[in-house]
Amino acid sequence: MFYRSIRFKMTIVYMAVLALTLSAFSAVLYHYVSRSLYENMDTLLRSKAEGIVHAIGTYWEAERLGPNRYGARIDEWQGSINFATIAQRWVQERSKDPKLLDIIVQIYDPNGMVVASSKSTQGIASISEDSLIYVLYGNSMFDTLTPSFPTKRIVKFRIFITPAVKNNQVEYVVQVASPLSSIQTTLDTMKVALFILFPLTVFLTGMIGALLAKMTLRPVDNMIKTIHDITVENMKLKLKLPGTRDEIEKLAVTFNDMLARLDYAFTSQKRLFEDLSHDLKTPLTIIKGEFEVALKKKRNPEDYESVLRSSLEEVNKIIRLADNMLMLASFEAQNIMPDRKKLDLSLIIQGVANNIRKLADEKHIEISLSQNDNMGIKGDEEQLKQMFLNLLDNAVKYTPENGKVTVTARREKENLRIKVQDTGRGIAGDRIERVFDRFYRADKSRTGQGFGLGLSIVKSVVDAHNGKIKIESSPGQGASFIISLPAGL
Ligand SMILES: Nc1ncnc2c1ncn2[C@@H]1O[C@H](COP(=O)(O)OP(=O)(O)OP(=O)(O)O)[C@@H](O)[C@H]1O
Ligand SMILES: [Mg+2]
Structure with a gap:
């Protein structure tokens, strides 16, 4: 079933992870862009307002000094000077300034009366009483307004109000405002772009992921097909290697x-x-x-x-x-766990050698035994007896008359090393590996009396006692079976 396939699961997980990452990324991006746009706007408004206060100050100063320069008395002039006219004139002149294009300027006297304003105030209400009181204390403030004039689209305004203070007294108040429409448009465009890009990216990456998964798993499909054709009869069938080294x-x-x-x-x-x-x-x-x-x-x-x-x-x-x-x-079923007891291996070897002697005497084969003391082992007596019996039986069986069988057993550190050596026909190098196989007889003529099971049993006993066995032999030179078993304490 498709929805159970690794391909489907991989694609779904892939898309889900991508969707999650993209949503988080979009949210963070939107948040930072919007915050920096608003911060930029505030910085702009503040610098404009401060610029206006500074410019009007300079302008007024110049107007005041003007008549003075022509000999008029300052106090006379001061009476006739009208700040409102100066401010209005200044605002009018500057309203064409491209730097102030989007900025609406309103100047109030300390009573909250509009002294001057740029041509269009776009329905921005006059300064509220609360704001005025706050500003008259020498504070500046930001605010966001929604003008009350009817338009299809509600455009918000960001305003900044700051007092012009001279000699610790508020002379007038400057309010600059700018529509937030450009920020809103930018953010709206960004929202739409993210909204379109989001599913598109998830879908496209999902498709590419599915394709990749299909390509990656194609060899698996081929393997499944081949495996279907494998039966006990044609086990020789092999899977074709995809050559991908993966x-x-x-x-x-x-x-x-x-x-x-x-x-x-x-x-x-x-x-x-x-x-x-x-x-x-x-x-x-x-x-x-x-x-x-x-x-x-x-x-x-x-x-x-x-x-x-x-x-x-x-x-x-x-x-x-x-x-x-x-x-x-x-x-094989591993239910013959050695019945481990403390034994003296030299006694076991001695016993087996005595048993086999009758057979050896018939062929005039001499059995010589050389062992040292301290041959303690923890093992299964019956299994160990069987093991030596099989080894000595072979040695006598595959050695011609008047030959010699030598058994040496000694302790070497933690191990007992037993060597059964004969002067018989030996085993060819390429057959040594196989003599432990069941029913294997090195002599193909099958003239021997055995079934080819003796050495399989020897190997199993050695393995069960955590030992090792190796054969040294060459044809016609006799054979040596060397066994190493862990010594018992
Ligand atoms: N000491 C030896 N010298 C030369 N060949 C040997 C010797 N011991 C084993 N072989 C070869 O290894 C083969 C396998 O030995 P193994 O004891 O497993 O079987 P077997 O002696 O033929 O039969 P079984 O032990 O079951 O009566 C033998 O058939 C023989 O060819
Ligand atoms: Mg045998």
Whole structure:
């Protein structure tokens, strides 16, 4: 289902994160832009108002000094001077000044009467009584007004009122105002731009994200298709590597490795069944043949006894096979945990060597034993016995008559090192690795008596006791099995 796909989830998460980030970013941007626009406006109004106060002061001074320069008496002149006219004249002249274009100037006397005003006051009401009182105390103030004249769009005005103080007395009050329409327009445009850009960006990035996810996950789709075709029969099928050298390629390589391991496991399982059937069939066929021959005619008791004896030998072989298989199966299921007890390994080796001596004597093989003391181990007696039995059995079995088998066992620091060396036919280098496999016999002619399970059991016992085993051998030069087991305290 599409909405369950990684692609869909990735795209949705991607878009959600982007939408959140963009909203936060837009909000912060809008806030800062609007704040700085308003601050700029206030700075402009303040500087204009201060400029006006300064300019009018200079202008008035010049008017006052003018007549004086021509000999008129100051007090005469002062009587005739009309501040209102001067202010009005000044405002009129300056109203054409491009710097004051958007600014509406109103000048009040301390009683709040308009003394002069620029041509258009755009319906801005006269100074309120509260503001006047506040300003007459020598304070300046900002305010935002909504004029009461009817327009389609409500335009707010920002005003700044400041007193012109001389000799600690307010001479007149200057009020400058500017419409906030340009700021409002800028902010409105910004809102619209963000409003359009926001979903557009989220949508476009989402689409690109979906496309990228699709491209990235395409090899996964291909892998799924190939995996569908893999069955037990065609485990050799491999995933095609995407060649991207990324995690997906790693996944494909890992999957191929796993397939190879499974293939190996299945093949060896198959081989196990074949080998097991074959090894079971051989003694059963021998028994069947002997029975058939015996039953062909009446025989004397000695003949029957001999048939029974040789059959018993074959039955014992089958039992040994079954025992070995059971033991290996248990090792595999890991339910044979060594029953660890404090043991003396030298006694176990001694016992096994004595048991095998009968077999060795038949072939005139000398078994020499050399061990030192302090061979304590914590281990499973039965398993360890079985291990040495299998090793010595091999040594005697694969050594021709008059050969020699040497067992040396000594303690080396924390480990017990046991070496079983023979003078037999040895094992070829390329086969050494495989002798621990189940049913593997290095001698392909299968003339040997065994099933190829002895060394598998040896390896399992060594592993269960946290030990190590290695083989040193070359064909015709004999073989050495070297085992190292952690010593018990
Ligand atoms: N000491 C040895 N010298 C030469 N070849 C050996 C020696 N021990 C083992 N091998 C080779 O390794 C193979 C595997 O040994 P392993 O003990 O597992 O099986 P096996 O002796 O054939 O049968 P089983 O032990 O089950 O009766 C043997 O068939 C033999 O070819
Ligand atoms: Mg063996």
